[in-house]
Structure formats: structure tokens, C-alpha cells
Amino acid sequence: MEFINAVLPNGLEVVAECNPQAVSAAFGFFVRTGARDEAVAEAGVSHFLEHMAFKGRGSLRSDDINRRFDAMGATCNAYTSEESTGYFAAVLPEFQTAAVRLLAELLRPELRPDDFEMERQVILEEINMYEDQPPFGADDRLRAAFFGSHPLSHSVLGTRQSISEMTREVMIDYHRRRYAPANVVLAAAGNVDFGRLVDEARAAAADWEGLPAVVVRQAPEHRTERLILHKPSAAMEYILRLSPAPPAGHPLRAAATVLAAVVGDEVGSRLFWELVDPGRAESAGVSFHEFFDAGFLAADLVCEPEDASENYAIFHRVFRSVQTEGVRADEVNQARNKLLSRIALGQERPSQRLFAVAADWIYDRRYRPISAVLEEISAVTADTIGEFLTLFPLTLSAAAAVGPLALFPWEDA
Structure with a gap:
């Protein structure tokens, strides 16, 4: 078992726990951004953007993405939390290159207008389902009460109003700021060829641009409501x-x-x-x-x-x-x-x-x-x-x- 890390010239970090005895490998791009990094008008944009990532770009469509992961036999998914967004897949070691390339594609979606409007409706329905199922949105309400004005009070899903009013331009700007290579970590574990992983990351992220993300941290004052x-x-x-x-x-x-x-x-x-x-x-x-x-x-x-x-x-x-x-x-x-x-x-x-x-x-x-x-x-x-x-x-x-x-x-x- 060996841990290795590297930093590419554009700031993208690559880390891996390499175990040549493992019979599988897992890879993921993890972005240091989530609900806490959103302005009021951006509420829910991190999660919305995660959905949009699977819509692809250019000739690569959502069906193509699913078929390619299926062809590898991959287990893949994504998540959005208060502080990070991740895109990941577990595969057999021989599919390392294919998996990393496809995951990298997810981080640079085209954000087509028709996809944006379609996915907006999906998110609104997700909010409705969240509030209709136990505990009926109470966890978001309680966290907002507990953290008050602290950004950890933000809901990952956003609100009906913020999602309904969000423009594609807001998402494009957020992606440019928060998905900058210096704000992204490519992590791997298992039977990983690290030298090849760095080369794959360099090739996949060669044209990635973006501003260094501004990170603000502050201790909250808890409220007893x-x-x-x-x-x-x-x-x-x-x-x-x-x-x-x-x-x-x-x-x-x-x-x-x-x-x-x-x-x-x-x-x-x-x-x-x-x-x-x-x-x-x-x-x-x-x-x-x-x-x-x-x-x-x-x-x-x-x-x-x-x-x-x-x-x-x-x-x-x-x-x-x-x-x-x-x-x-x-x-x-x-x-x-x-x-x-x-x-x-x-x-x-x-x-x-x-x-x-x-x-x-x-x-x-x-x-x-x-x-x-x-x-x-x-x-x-x-x-x-x-x-x-x-x-x-x-x-x-x-x-x-x-x-x-x-x-x-x-x-x-």
C-alpha cells in the first residue's frame, strides 16, 4: 500500500492510495464546492450543476455517458454536499484510462439551454418529493435554525424560488469560479497505475481554466431554537x-x-x-x-x-x-x-x-x-x-x- 500525490501546473491535485494486490480500482473528481459556497441567487446551483454534468457536451450526450460506463461494468455516481461535489466510478484496473477520461468529461459540461430547462423541472420535482417524505424538510429547517446566518445553514437542494429563477448564466459563472482546476482533486484507490493517472489527468484537464476559488471559513454561533x-x-x-x-x-x-x-x-x-x-x-x-x-x-x-x-x-x-x-x-x-x-x-x-x-x-x-x-x-x-x-x-x-x-x-x- 503506497500513497502518492502530485500537483499539475494548472493546480489540479492528484492523490492515490495504490494497492497492487487489489482486484479493482476507484477514481473520482472531487470539487471543493457545495451549498455553503452559494450566494442567495445561486441557492441550489451546486446540486443543479451536478445533474447537468451528466448531460455531456458536444456530441457526447447523457445516453452516451451511461452506455460508456455500462460497457466498462462500472459502478458510478455523483453527490453534492454542503462543502464538496464528487463524480466517481469503480472499475476493473484495465478500465482506468477510460474511466478517468469519462469522469473528466463530466466536469466540463456544455450546459445546453434545452438540458438546463429540462433539468430545472427535475430539481423542482426533487424538492417537492423531499418535502413530501419524512421528515418533510425538517432537517433543512433545523440546520438553518441551528447555524443561523452561517453558510452551513444553506440547503443543498435550494428552494423552489431559487431554482425557478436561476438562469443558465448564473450556473456558467458559478462553474467558471468553483470548478477551477486548483479547486479540484482527482483521487484514486486500489490497483492504480499512478504514473499513468497523472498523464491522464494532464491530458484531460489541459484546457481547463478558471479563477482560483475564494474560500471563506468562519466558526458559527449556534442557536438553541x-x-x-x-x-x-x-x-x-x-x-x-x-x-x-x-x-x-x-x-x-x-x-x-x-x-x-x-x-x-x-x-x-x-x-x-x-x-x-x-x-x-x-x-x-x-x-x-x-x-x-x-x-x-x-x-x-x-x-x-x-x-x-x-x-x-x-x-x-x-x-x-x-x-x-x-x-x-x-x-x-x-x-x-x-x-x-x-x-x-x-x-x-x-x-x-x-x-x-x-x-x-x-x-x-x-x-x-x-x-x-x-x-x-x-x-x-x-x-x-x-x-x-x-x-x-x-x-x-x-x-x-x-x-x-x-x-x-x-x-x-
């Missing part, structure tokens, strides 16, 4: 909760991961034993999310409306107990073991290592082998989690209830 979103047609009540956590690269990020497992892992956690195992709730969990300059623990509870008040009291009590009393060594040990197994098993495939390699480079411009990640988790103790709780108190939270209840008894308001 309580929201009630009345949805009479909902069958269940959904309670969402956000509390502060470390940003990417922070020394307590592993503690946040372990704490989330102690409190809200899908099996064997405090919330599981208190709410899920006894049949009080359909689900209850906690997850850790990290960004450039902030992070949060996201907790959720789903239950019958008539049980929501009592269940939320239990939910709140669990967090209050952790904050005031900390966690036990046996809980930490169990959570660590589960996480170590999941990380080791999940990261054995190049298609999964690709995202870890890319994320570490995008956020910190550093490489962390699997062994380093496992060491970070192994080093977490109950005392480490105590440090986390001091710096990032669970009590500093925002919450939302969405469902058929018009009123909600916020015990901790």
Missing part, C-alpha cells in the same frame, strides 16, 4: 436534535464518533435500550457530521404521536445524563470495538477507500491510512469523551418536532 412543524398527514412524529461537535481535523473528532455510538448506535446504545428495544419508538439514533469549520451531533427519534411526549422526555433524559455524568468505560470499549470492526471491514474495498482518501485531502491535505484511523478510535477513553462534553456541551442544542402534533411539550425549552 425549538421548532414545531405541523404535518397533519404524517403517521409518525419525528423529533430531530442538533448539538455542536468538532470540525474536520479537530483532535476530538474520534471522541465525537465514539460518543455518537455510545448514545445512539442502532444496536446496543443508550437510546436503543431505552427506546427501541422496549418497543417505545420505531427508531432513535445519533450520528456525527464534520465540516471545515464546524460539526454537529445529529439525533433523531421516530415514534407514534401519542407516545411522543413521554418518549421525548426519555430522549432528553439520556442526553442530560451523559452531559452531567459522562459515560462508562465499558460503554466506550463496546462502542470502540464496533467502530473498529465497521471501519476495517468497510474500508477494505477501493470503492470505499476512495472517499476516505479524498475527504482527508480535501479537508486537511493529508493522508490517513486505515491503521491511523483505527488508532484514533482506539485511543478514545471515557476521559476523552469528558473533554468533548466540556468543549461541546450536548445541552447547547436546537430541536424540531414534525408530525401530526400541533403542539409539542419541549421539556428542555
Whole structure:
């Protein structure tokens, strides 16, 4: 296993974790841009542009793109988040050149007017579907309340108004600024020929131009709001909760991961034993999310409306107990073991290592082998989690209830 990186004259970065013993390879272009980088008039443009990338350019149409990936037997997709946009594929090693060339084509779409109007309707329908399915857009609303004016409050999808009013010229300008080669990382993992990968990147990006992206980072001021979103047609009540956590690269990020497992892992956690195992709730969990300059623990509870008040009291009590009393060594040990197994098993495939390699480079411009990640988790103790709780108190939270209840008894308001 060897990590190698290079920077092309135009600023495009190429990074790879090369494993000649692997029987597959994964490649992806990752752009340091997302919802947080959008102005008000651009809301949703990153995700919209991701859709447009698959429309092709010149004689290359969307059907051609699909057929070429199919001919390789590739597993391919794309995503847009708050801070990055990625286009990726996993293939057999002999298709490295074909995969990289086709992925590179996606980053320079023609943005044809007819494609733009067609995809606008697709995005508007996606927004409608998002708001019609649980938790009915409450996660976006809660994040906006939690982060306030901070750009992490932005919705990845944008709004009906922003998408309806967006012009093709706005997207062209955004693409020119944000998809500059110096703002892009080509990452790879598995059985990769790195020398050839650099040559392929140089050839594919030879004519790429664009301004260096302006990056603004700022620590947020979290707000402790309580929201009630009345949805009479909902069958269940959904309670969402956000509390502060470390940003990417922070020394307590592993503690946040372990704490989330102690409190809200899908099996064997405090919330599981208190709410899920006894049949009080359909689900209850906690997850850790990290960004450039902030992070949060996201907790959720789903239950019958008539049980929501009592269940939320239990939910709140669990967090209050952790904050005031900390966690036990046996809980930490169990959570660590589960996480170590999941990380080791999940990261054995190049298609999964690709995202870890890319994320570490995008956020910190550093490489962390699997062994380093496992060491970070192994080093977490109950005392480490105590440090986390001091710096990032669970009590500093925002919450939302969405469902058929018009009123909600916020015990901790």
C-alpha cells in the first residue's frame, strides 16, 4: 500500500492510495464546492450543476455517458454536499484510462439551454418529493435554525424560488469560479497505475481554466431554537436534535464518533435500550457530521404521536445524563470495538477507500491510512469523551418536532 500525490501546473491535485494486490480500482473528481459556497441567487446551483454534468457536451450526450460506463461494468455516481461535489466510478484496473477520461468529461459540461430547462423541472420535482417524505424538510429547517446566518445553514437542494429563477448564466459563472482546476482533486484507490493517472489527468484537464476559488471559513454561533412543524398527514412524529461537535481535523473528532455510538448506535446504545428495544419508538439514533469549520451531533427519534411526549422526555433524559455524568468505560470499549470492526471491514474495498482518501485531502491535505484511523478510535477513553462534553456541551442544542402534533411539550425549552 503506497500513497502518492502530485500537483499539475494548472493546480489540479492528484492523490492515490495504490494497492497492487487489489482486484479493482476507484477514481473520482472531487470539487471543493457545495451549498455553503452559494450566494442567495445561486441557492441550489451546486446540486443543479451536478445533474447537468451528466448531460455531456458536444456530441457526447447523457445516453452516451451511461452506455460508456455500462460497457466498462462500472459502478458510478455523483453527490453534492454542503462543502464538496464528487463524480466517481469503480472499475476493473484495465478500465482506468477510460474511466478517468469519462469522469473528466463530466466536469466540463456544455450546459445546453434545452438540458438546463429540462433539468430545472427535475430539481423542482426533487424538492417537492423531499418535502413530501419524512421528515418533510425538517432537517433543512433545523440546520438553518441551528447555524443561523452561517453558510452551513444553506440547503443543498435550494428552494423552489431559487431554482425557478436561476438562469443558465448564473450556473456558467458559478462553474467558471468553483470548478477551477486548483479547486479540484482527482483521487484514486486500489490497483492504480499512478504514473499513468497523472498523464491522464494532464491530458484531460489541459484546457481547463478558471479563477482560483475564494474560500471563506468562519466558526458559527449556534442557536438553541425549538421548532414545531405541523404535518397533519404524517403517521409518525419525528423529533430531530442538533448539538455542536468538532470540525474536520479537530483532535476530538474520534471522541465525537465514539460518543455518537455510545448514545445512539442502532444496536446496543443508550437510546436503543431505552427506546427501541422496549418497543417505545420505531427508531432513535445519533450520528456525527464534520465540516471545515464546524460539526454537529445529529439525533433523531421516530415514534407514534401519542407516545411522543413521554418518549421525548426519555430522549432528553439520556442526553442530560451523559452531559452531567459522562459515560462508562465499558460503554466506550463496546462502542470502540464496533467502530473498529465497521471501519476495517468497510474500508477494505477501493470503492470505499476512495472517499476516505479524498475527504482527508480535501479537508486537511493529508493522508490517513486505515491503521491511523483505527488508532484514533482506539485511543478514545471515557476521559476523552469528558473533554468533548466540556468543549461541546450536548445541552447547547436546537430541536424540531414534525408530525401530526400541533403542539409539542419541549421539556428542555
